[in-house]
Amino acid sequence: xxxxxxxxxxxxxxxxxxxxxxxxxxxxxxxxxxxxxxxxxxxxxxxxxxxxxxxxxxxxxxxxxxxxxxxxxxxxxxxxxxxxxxxxxxxxxxxxxxxxxxxxxxxxxxxxxxxxxxxxxxxxxxxxxxxxxxxxxxxxxxxxxxxxxxxxxxxxxxxxxxxxxxxxxxxxxxxxxxxxxxxxxxxxxxxxxxxxxxxxxxxxxxxxxxxxxxxxxxxxxxxxxxxxxxxxxxxxxxxxxxxxxxxxxxxxxxxxxxxxxxxxxxxxxxxxxxxxxxxxxxxxxxxxxxxxxxxxxxxxxxxxxxxxxxxxxxxxxxxxxxxxxxxxxxxxxxxxxxxxxxxxxxxxxxxxxxxxxxxxxxxxxxxxxxxxxxxxxxxxxxxxxxxxxxxxxxxxxxxxxxxxxxxxxxxxxxxxxxxxxxxxxxxxxxxxxxxxxxxxxxxxxxxxxxxxxxxxxxxxxxxxxxxxxxxxxxxxxxxxxxxxxxxxxx
Numbered sequence: 001x002x003x004x005x006x007x008x009x010x011x012x013x014x015x016x017x018x019x020x021x022x023x024x025x026x027x028x029x030x031x032x033x034x035x036x037x038x039x040x041x042x043x044x045x046x047x048x049x050x051x052x053x054x055x056x057x058x059x060x061x062x063x064x065x066x067x068x069x070x071x072x073x074x075x076x077x078x079x080x081x082x083x084x085x086x087x088x089x090x091x092x093x094x095x096x097x098x099x100x101x102x103x104x105x106x107x108x109x110x111x112x113x114x115x116x117x118x119x120x121x122x123x124x125x126x127x128x129x130x131x132x133x134x135x136x137x138x139x140x141x142x143x144x145x146x147x148x149x150x151x152x153x154x155x156x157x158x159x160x161x162x163x164x165x166x167x168x169x170x171x172x173x174x175x176x177x178x179x180x181x182x183x184x185x186x187x188x189x190x191x192x193x194x195x196x197x198x199x200x201x202x203x204x205x206x207x208x209x210x211x212x213x214x215x216x217x218x219x220x221x222x223x224x225x226x227x228x229x230x231x232x233x234x235x236x237x238x239x240x241x242x243x244x245x246x247x248x249x250x251x252x253x254x255x256x257x258x259x260x261x262x263x264x265x266x267x268x269x270x271x272x273x274x275x276x277x278x279x280x281x282x283x284x285x286x287x288x289x290x291x292x293x294x295x296x297x298x299x300x301x302x303x304x305x306x307x308x309x310x311x312x313x314x315x316x317x318x319x320x321x322x323x324x325x326x327x328x329x330x331x332x333x334x335x336x337x338x339x340x341x342x343x344x345x346x347x348x349x350x351x352x353x354x355x356x357x358x359x360x361x362x363x364x365x366x367x368x369x370x371x372x373x374x375x376x377x378x379x380x381x382x383x384x385x386x387x388x389x390x391x392x393x394x395x396x397x398x399x400x401x402x403x404x405x406x407x408x409x410x411x412x413x414x415x416x417x418x419x420x421x422x423x424x425x426x427x428x429x430x431x432x433x434x435x436x437x438x439x440x441x442x443x444x445x446x447x448x449x450x451x452x453x454x455x456x457x458x459x460x461x462x463x464x465x466x467x468x469x470x471x472x473x474x475x476x477x478x479x480x481x482x483x484x485x486x487x488x489x490x
Contacts, residue, residue: 007295007440007447020045021182021477025091025242028185029132032090033079039072039090039134046092046136050183053480059168059177061097061155062104062138068092071134087245089132094184096175097138098145099233100218101125109141109152112343123216123257124188124233124250131249136184139174143348144340145195148417149407150174153345157404160202161480162445166401169199172236176203179236182477186242188250190217192231193326194397194424197450200236200436201396204446204475207236208243208462211455212431213261215247216254224340226330228259230428238476240437240466247458273453273460277390278304279314284423285323289398292442300439300449301393303471304464316385316392322378322426325371327359329429332368350408358414379430379455386454391464396436396450397421427452435461437468438475446475 020028020042031037047065054060075090095101098108100118107113121129129135140158142150150173151157160168161181168177172189176199179187189196191209200207215233235246252263280301283289305311316322341349361367386392399420406413418425427434427450434452441447449468451461 007292007299007442021049023185024239025088025093025186025237026239026245028091029088032075033085035079039075040069042090043068043072043092043134043136046183046185049181050137053181054183056159056483057161057177057181057480058156058158059139059174059181060094060137060183061140061174064104064135064137068134068136075132075134086131087249088128088186091133091185092136093128093133094137094139094175094178094187095125095135096141096172096187096189098141098190099125099188101135101138104138107154108145108343109143109154110343110345111154114154122218123254127250128188133186133249137178139172139178139187141171141174142351143344145171145190145192146340146344147171147348147351147407148194148198148421149351149404150199151347153348160401161478162204163481164483165403166445167202167404167406169202169401171195173199173202175236176200176205179203179205179238180476180478181480185237186246187236188233188246189236190231190233191428192227193428194421196234196236197396197424197434197436198421201446201448202401204438204441204448204478205236205238206240206243206438206465206469207436208234208247208458209427209434210234210247210251210458211433213257213259214433214456214458215250216252216257216260218256219258224330225333229329230326230431238474240435240462240469243435244459244462247462251458272387273457274387274390276308277310278393278451278464279312279385279389279391281313281315281392281394284315284394284398285319287398287419287422289395290400292400292447293395293398295442296439296447296449297393297395299472300437300468303468304393306471307467309467310390312389314385314389315394316382318378318381319422319426321374322382322429323422325375325378325429326425327361328367328371329375331356331359331361332364332371347408354408354411354414355418357411358418375429382430382432383454386457391457391460392452393464394423394450394452396448397424400445423450423452431455433458433461435465437465439468439472441475
């Protein structure tokens with residue numbers, strides 16, 4: 001096996017609640033409830049961590065120190081009084097800045113919305129607060145979350161703590177960096193084209209992309225239909241246990257979201273999903289997969305097999321066609337792109353134009369409608385695949401994180417990036433759940449795998465991810481790599 005293919009586990013080991021930036025959200029909640037520590041101490045330690053490292057990373061873009069410390073004092077008083085507490089009581093969390101938090105701007109990373117204060121919390125923020133979680137800070141994203149690299153017109157770029165020369169991913173890049181470096185134990189982001197999963201791969205953290213409708217979100221005014229059909233909210237964390245705890249809090253029907261459904265559907269077992277069975281694909285859809293990514297898939301499959309899982313090589317039908325639905329639905333509708341373009345920075349506009357040209361889809365109502373019709377058929381075909389094969393273990397993206405700026409280089413370069421995202425696009429197009437879990441490090445960068453299931457199979461995906469995590473360990477939190485020295489002029 002070449003050096004490029006070798007995967008090294010970097011396990012943080014057993015978390016210690018005395019080192020609050022290493023402990024998981026679940027561990028912190030338990031320690032706060034037991035009185036082993038206080039919410040104020042936990043919040044203060046995370047604010048200190050932001051003080052220490054965020055300047056060089058630019059992941060946190062808005063701090064909520066006063067509100068967070070006041071909420072921590074209230075949480076500690078509740079513990080002292082013996083009150084009933086929620087599953088995330090006193091635990092600080094971070095929120096991507098396209099998620100409404102009352103009294104603070106939902107900027108979407110744009111200058112135009114820099115002062116667009118939210119009048120109410122997003123439904124899941126209401127649920128997180130009710131569970132005891134404390135919003136600590138807001139995190140960076142590209143303009144309108146419409147780029148695979150996190151660089152906003154309002155706040156500038158976020159840097160990858162593993163290597164500043166490569167992207168931290170987008171659009172939840174700020175959240176992924178924040179969790180990966182111990183500035184937050186738990187973050188909430190969104191995913192329309194891998195915006196949870198791609199940053200998780202780039203930064204070495206775990207995430208859950210829920211089924212469309214599993215986690216409610218408030219409707220976006222005049223949002224393109226592609227966003228309504230594909231965008232979901234979900235957690236990022238360092239452990240699967242934290243993903244599960246967060247999902248159990250935020251899932252469930254809400255009157256503001258017409259796609260949402262009762263949590264019992266999502267949290268229950270999928271009756272026709274074979275237990276402990278998974279199909280793997282090391283080159284999903286064909287076209288090449290980086291050797292380090294292949295090694296990660298094979299390693300994860302070996303862990304499951306050693307744990308008694310039945311593993312076969314297979315992939316869902318018409319994967320390429322399913323991925324193709326993404327641009328056809330998002331670019332085929334003539335009204336989808338124009339409404340947002342005026343809000344974007346020049347770089348974001350260029351990235352969007354490059355993406356549209358690379359996808360090769362021109363605005364055409366017939367293309368859009370036909371894509372929706374094919375989508376319904378493919379949902380059924382993929383359901384049959386899962387009934388026969390169980391979960392699907394494959395790449396998150398089939399390529400490594402690209403160099404900063406590569407998504408602006410040329411249409412040809414963007415075509416290669418999009419081809420690497422073919423599994424991501426397919427799962428968003430069909431509204432399927434998936435979990436991403438780190439599996440090791442190759443050439444200094446984290447590697448991950450994606451575990452995909454049928455609709456409502458979040459818990460099955462997390463169960464498989466946890467089996468892998470028990471053997472492989474966790475990669476984060478990490479200390480950010482120092483900036484590369486500038487080249488001396490010749």
